[in-house]
Amino acid sequence: xxxxxxxxxxxxxxxxxxxxxxxxxxxxxxxxxxxxxxxxxxxxxxxxxxxxxxxxxxxxxxxxxxxxxxxxxxxxxxxxxxxxxxxxxxxxxxxxxxxxxxxxxxxxxxxxxxxxxxxxxxxxxxxxxxxxxxxxxxxxxxxxxxxxxxxxxxxxxxxxxxxxxxxxxxxxxxxxxxxxxxxxxxxxxxxxxxxxxxxxxxxxxxxxxxxxxxxxxxxxxxxxxxxxxxxxxxxxxxxxxxxxxxxxxxxxxxxxxxxxxxxxxxxxxxxxxxxxxxxxxxxxxxxxxxxxxxxxxxxxxxxxxxxxxxxxxxxxxxxxxxxxxxxxxxxxxxxxxxxxxxxxxxxxxxxxxxxxxxxxxxxxxxxxxxxxxxxxxxxxxxxxxxxxxxxxxxxxxxxxxxxxxxxxxx
Amino acid sequence: xxxxxxxxxxxxxxxxxxxxxxxxxxxxxxxxxxxxxxxxxxxxxxxxxxxxxxxxxxxxxxxxxxxxxxxxxxxxxxxxxxxxxxxxxxxxxxxxxxxxxxxxxxxxxxxxxxxxxxxxxxxxxxxxxxxxxxxxxxxxxxxxxxxxxxxxxxxxxxxxxxxxxxxxxxxxxxxxxxxxxxxxxxxxxxxxxxxxxxxxxxxxxxxxxxxxxxxxxxxxxxxxxxxxxxxxxxxxxxxxxxxxxxxxxxxxxxxxxxxxxxxxxxxxxxxxxxxxxxxxxxxxxxxxxxxxxxxxxxxxxxxxxxxxxxxxxxxxxxxxxxxxxxxxxxxxxxxxxxxxxxxxxxxxxxxxxxxxxxxxxxxxxxxxxxxxxxxxxxxxxxxxxxxxxxxxxxxxxxxxxxxxxxxxxx
Numbered sequence: 001x002x003x004x005x006x007x008x009x010x011x012x013x014x015x016x017x018x019x020x021x022x023x024x025x026x027x028x029x030x031x032x033x034x035x036x037x038x039x040x041x042x043x044x045x046x047x048x049x050x051x052x053x054x055x056x057x058x059x060x061x062x063x064x065x066x067x068x069x070x071x072x073x074x075x076x077x078x079x080x081x082x083x084x085x086x087x088x089x090x091x092x093x094x095x096x097x098x099x100x101x102x103x104x105x106x107x108x109x110x111x112x113x114x115x116x117x118x119x120x121x122x123x124x125x126x127x128x129x130x131x132x133x134x135x136x137x138x139x140x141x142x143x144x145x146x147x148x149x150x151x152x153x154x155x156x157x158x159x160x161x162x163x164x165x166x167x168x169x170x171x172x173x174x175x176x177x178x179x180x181x182x183x184x185x186x187x188x189x190x191x192x193x194x195x196x197x198x199x200x201x202x203x204x205x206x207x208x209x210x211x212x213x214x215x216x217x218x219x220x221x222x223x224x225x226x227x228x229x230x231x232x233x234x235x236x237x238x239x240x241x242x243x244x245x246x247x248x249x250x251x252x253x254x255x256x257x258x259x260x261x262x263x264x265x266x267x268x269x270x271x272x273x274x275x276x277x278x279x280x281x282x283x284x285x286x287x288x289x290x291x292x293x294x295x296x297x298x299x300x301x302x303x304x305x306x307x308x309x310x311x312x313x314x315x316x317x318x319x320x321x322x323x324x325x326x327x328x329x330x331x332x333x334x335x336x337x338x339x340x341x342x343x344x345x346x347x348x349x350x351x352x353x354x355x356x357x358x359x360x361x362x363x364x365x366x367x368x369x370x371x372x373x374x375x376x377x378x379x380x381x382x383x384x385x386x387x388x389x390x391x392x393x394x395x396x397x398x399x400x401x402x403x404x405x406x407x408x409x410x
Numbered sequence: 411x412x413x414x415x416x417x418x419x420x421x422x423x424x425x426x427x428x429x430x431x432x433x434x435x436x437x438x439x440x441x442x443x444x445x446x447x448x449x450x451x452x453x454x455x456x457x458x459x460x461x462x463x464x465x466x467x468x469x470x471x472x473x474x475x476x477x478x479x480x481x482x483x484x485x486x487x488x489x490x491x492x493x494x495x496x497x498x499x500x501x502x503x504x505x506x507x508x509x510x511x512x513x514x515x516x517x518x519x520x521x522x523x524x525x526x527x528x529x530x531x532x533x534x535x536x537x538x539x540x541x542x543x544x545x546x547x548x549x550x551x552x553x554x555x556x557x558x559x560x561x562x563x564x565x566x567x568x569x570x571x572x573x574x575x576x577x578x579x580x581x582x583x584x585x586x587x588x589x590x591x592x593x594x595x596x597x598x599x600x601x602x603x604x605x606x607x608x609x610x611x612x613x614x615x616x617x618x619x620x621x622x623x624x625x626x627x628x629x630x631x632x633x634x635x636x637x638x639x640x641x642x643x644x645x646x647x648x649x650x651x652x653x654x655x656x657x658x659x660x661x662x663x664x665x666x667x668x669x670x671x672x673x674x675x676x677x678x679x680x681x682x683x684x685x686x687x688x689x690x691x692x693x694x695x696x697x698x699x700x701x702x703x704x705x706x707x708x709x710x711x712x713x714x715x716x717x718x719x720x721x722x723x724x725x726x727x728x729x730x731x732x733x734x735x736x737x738x739x740x741x742x743x744x745x746x747x748x749x750x751x752x753x754x755x756x757x758x759x760x761x762x763x764x765x766x767x768x769x770x771x772x773x774x775x776x777x778x779x780x781x782x783x784x785x786x787x788x789x790x791x792x793x794x795x796x797x798x799x800x801x802x803x804x805x806x807x808x809x810x811x812x813x814x815x816x817x818x819x820x
Contacts, residue, residue: 015588047593078587085592170719170814177488177817178425178716182495183457188712209812298711302598306588309580310719312813392813402619403722403802404580407587 001333003138005111006041007033008057011146012048012117012124013085015078016160017167017308018319019146022116023080024073025323026144027064030112032324033331034061043108044410048084048117049124053100057108063410074316075398076407077306087120088127098131105139112140112330116323118147118158122338123362129336140335142326143358146319148305151197153364154356155340159322160305162315162391165203167307168192169392171300172214172246173207179242186294187233187243187287191280193304195250196220198368200304203388204246205380213379215243220250221368222377224259229283230290232378237293249279259283309405313394318351325353349390411743413548415521416451417443418467421556422458422527422534423495425488426570427577427718428729429556432526433490434483435733436554437474440522442734443741444471453518454820458494458527459534463510467518473820484726485808486817487718497530498537508541515549522550522740526733528557528568532748533772539746550745552736553768556729558715560609563774564766565750569732570715572725572801575613577717578602579802581710582624582656583617589652596704597643597653597697601670601690603714605660606630608778610714613798614656615790623789625653630660631778632787634669639693640700642788647703659689669693719815723804728761735763759800 009026011019026042033039044063046056058081064070073080091098104110115125125143132139145152148164172190179188192201198219205217215236218224236243251259260279280297287295318341326339337355344350372384380388398405419436421429436452443449454473456466468491474480483490501508514520525535535553542549555562558574582600589598602611608629615627625646628634646653661669670689690707697705728751736749747765754760782794790798808815 011591015591047591050593076587077584079591082593083591166813171713171717173814173817174487174716174718175712177486177819178712181421181425181457181489181493183460183492206812207814210814210816212817296712299709301708302585302588302706303581303713306584307581308584389812394813395810400805402616402799403576403804404583404617404620406620407583407622409587 002038003111003140004038005109006043007039007112007114008043008045008052008108008110009060009114010045010048010052010116011079011081011083012115012121013083013147014118014305015083016146016148016305017077017163017311018160018315019078019116020076020080021074021316021319022144022146022159022323024070025320026114026327027060027070028320029324029327031061033327038331039112040109043110044081047082048086049088050084050086051082052104053097055104058410069408072399072406072408074320075308075311075396075405077308080408080410085120088124090127091131101128102132102135102137106137111138114142114144114326114330116144116146118145119152119362122152122358125338126336126358126362129358140330140333142330142334143338144322144326145338145340148200149194149197150199151365151367153361153366154338156343156351157341157391159315159319161199162312163308164200164304165206165388166312166315166392167304167310168200168203168300169206170310172204173212175298176207176212176214176244179244183241184294185237185241186296187245187291189245189247189280189283189287189295189297191247191249191297191299193300194220194248196365196367198248201246201248202368202372202380202384203392205385206388206392208385209389214246216245216378217380218245218247218251218378219368219373220248220252221373223254224251225254226286230286233287233291247279247283251279308396309398311396312392313396314391316396322353329355412448413521413550414448415519416453417449417522417524418453418455418462418520419470419524420455420458420462420526421489421491421493422525422531423493423557424528424715425493426556426558426715427487427573427721428570428725429488429526430486430490431484431726431729432554432556432569432733434480435730436524436737437470437480438730439734439737441471443737448741449522450519453520454491457492458496459498460494460496461492462514463507465514468820479818482809482816482818484730485718485721485806485815487716490818490820495530498534500537501541511538512542512545512547516547521548524552524554524736524740526554526556528555529562529772532562532768535748536746536768536772539768550740550743552740552744553748554732554736555748558610559604559607561607561775561777563771563776564748566753566761567751567801569725569729571609572722573718574610574714575616575798576722576725576802577714577720578610578613578710579616580720582614583622585708586617586622586624586654589654593651594704595647595651596706597655597701599655599657599690599693599697599705599707601657601659601707601709603710604630604658606775606777608658611656611658612778612782612790612794613802615795616798616802618795619799624656626655626788627790628655628657628661628788629778629783630658630662631783633664634661635664636696640696643697643701657689657693661689718806719808721806722802723806724801726806732763739765
């Protein structure tokens with residue numbers, strides 16, 4: 001049953017290299033629906049739901065009026081529309097926000113709502129979709145996942161993860177070259193993002209595909225033992241001088257305490273999540289104390305989520321596709337769903353796009369399964385590498401301007 | 411006057427993305443001299459002068475027997491031969507080392523010595539060249555510069571700098587996208603390598619070419635005032651929420667004390683240089699205290715010197731060229747010289763390769779000149795950007811294998 005009207009799209013949560021590719025996919029999908037006479041205008045909300053509440057809307061068909069602008073958008077990191085960290089409260093607590101939002105939807109004749117984000121954004125989609133079911137204003141709410149953490153439930157992987165993983169894998173390989181030049185014993189500890197799930201840290205193992213593995217990898221899925229860590233390093237130092245370690249920012253000891261806890265002055269984020277930092281620095285001090293050799297910690301930091309110049313073509317292509325598929329799903333009547341990837345059970349990697357009920361997704365975390373982590377808890381298995389490998393394939397090759405990748409700013 | 415015999419090449423000092431490109435240039439140059447019947451074999455010393463002292467030599471003509479291996483070498487970061495931090499003492503202090511080295515030169519019939527490195531390596535070339543002039547074993551000693559710091563005297567710029575600058579410029583541009591997505595006031599401080607000279611930090615200004623400049627840039631060439639820094643940030647916060655700062659690891663206060671001094675447990679390096687870290691962290695704490703907004707520091711760290719995947723084609727091309735030119739210079743009789751770039755005084759960027767007497771280079775530091783820094787000492791002038799801009803042009807486009815750049819390991 002066709003639903004005629006306008007659409008709105010927003011981006012929320014932390015930046016990734018692919019969140020704009022998904023936006024481009026939504027624009028491409030909506031343009032096609034415009035040609036079919038179903039969608040009139042696609043609005044972009046500035047800074048997610050925050051901008052929508054203050055009616056800061058832009059006309060995306062007007063802004064992205066050429067193919068070149070869309071492809072440049074696909075190679076631009078972070079959220080071109082701006083982002084926010086706002087999580088809608090329940091209607092029983094903040095009825096005003098819902099009344100205001102649905103008043104805007106009616107006034108702008110908005111029937112389609114697309115929200116690109118992580119856990120918190122899916123929660124927003126769920127709440128709006130539930131609230132809307134009681135109203136006489138028919139709407140369709142679709143969540144499109146994005147997170148470099150790859151920890152959303154119900155999907156094989158998340159848009160944005162493959163590009164972050166390609167950056168981590170490439171950088172680990174380059175750092176391995178760098179730290180291997182000297183003959184003196186040295187330990188280099190690379191801290192990778194990932195609060196609760198170790199997917200991105202696990203991707204540090206990918207250079208193993210060309211025989212270039214870092215020596216030790218520790219994920220938050222296993223409790224971290226400082227004693228075993230020092231033993232592991234000493235064991236490797238028997239055979240080679242340079243030891244390279246990848247460690248998740250979120251590793252915790254056997255009592256569940258973050259290893260990096262208390263080492264940094266940074267406060268909690270707007271949701272009360274602890275803004276972690278410092279696992280690498282803590283381990284650096286530990287190695288210095290217990291082993292006494294040269295040691296350095298490297299925090300990969302923001303480039304993990306915004307290094308579009310080394311984006312995975314697989315990731316960017318899939319991110320565009322899933323944005324377009326979100327529009328198609330809405331057109332045929334889906335609402336209250338999150339778009340997902342399902343990996344085909346075939347020798348060659350391929351995915352198909354599906355939808356999952358958003359209920360139950362928003363507060364779940366998908367962790368790295370046991371069979372992807374070795375027994376000792378200090379490395380990734382072949383099965384883990386096989387899962388990760390296809391996600392980083394292909395290079396985006398952005399357009400360079402003055403020696404730097406071209407971006408689009410709206 | 412032709413000098414027949416073998417040659418040896420080594421790499422020394424900290425890794426760069428271009429030091430292997432220069433090695434490739436030396437191999438290419440020596441192969442050509444081999445065809446002419448002048449150079450018999452090109453030995454590579456493992457770990458620089460250290461490996462030479464223990465006769466750890468490899469046959470580079472044998473290893474690099476295809477064009478594909480040479481081009482892969484040119485796209486591989488860090489020192490493929492291994493590196494060292496050893497600085498030869500004066501012959502009056504360590505006569506043994508010199509006797510040992512010249513014994514090896516005679517036994518291997520080595521007449522040509524090429525050393526790719528920074529200040530300390532040039533000092534080694536100088537000492538060997540001076541020592542050799544007293545002997546009845548004619549040799550030619552050529553230094554080929556490399557450093558991401560761009561601070562060697564007598565050359566317009568150094569091989570390796572352009573690639574590091576391209577990484578810094580690209581990453582600053584991507585971080586600018588990343589930090590601009592939220593509407594809440596936030597300060598992001600990016601710490602860039604460079605102990606005494608601010609060249610690499612200055613390259614953070616290059617995104618200005620597409621209207622994307624970071625807001626504030628502080629180099630070690632000017633004394634750093636914490637009060638002015640806070641004033642600068644407050645001034646920018648009047649017009650926009652996200653402030654992006656680039657700061658050199660080597661900034662010092664008006665008394666010459668490193669801002670980052672004392673904040674890190676890392677010791678001095680093998681030469682007694684202080685291994686700096688922490689200027690970014692110190693400023694992060696300062697902003698938190700004086701302004702109280704969200705603040706984050708990012709240390710670009712090792713990827714600055716090994717991110718070959720975003721190497722500058724100009725840099726890599728020039729690095730190959732200068733390696734080949736070193737061989738040619740030696741063949742026609744140069745010794746005790748460092749290879750240099752001279753920039754042509756023409757509207758289009760072009761360089762020619764020359765040589766400079768190594769005496770006086772080894773202990774000099776070439777700093778960013780006054781006219782490249784703005785009056786307030788918090789930004790780069792148009793003249794500075796004009797100097798830097800051509801050095802980052804062009805993309806190397808390495809061969810990708812399993813989604814990561816292919817490297818060669820010897």
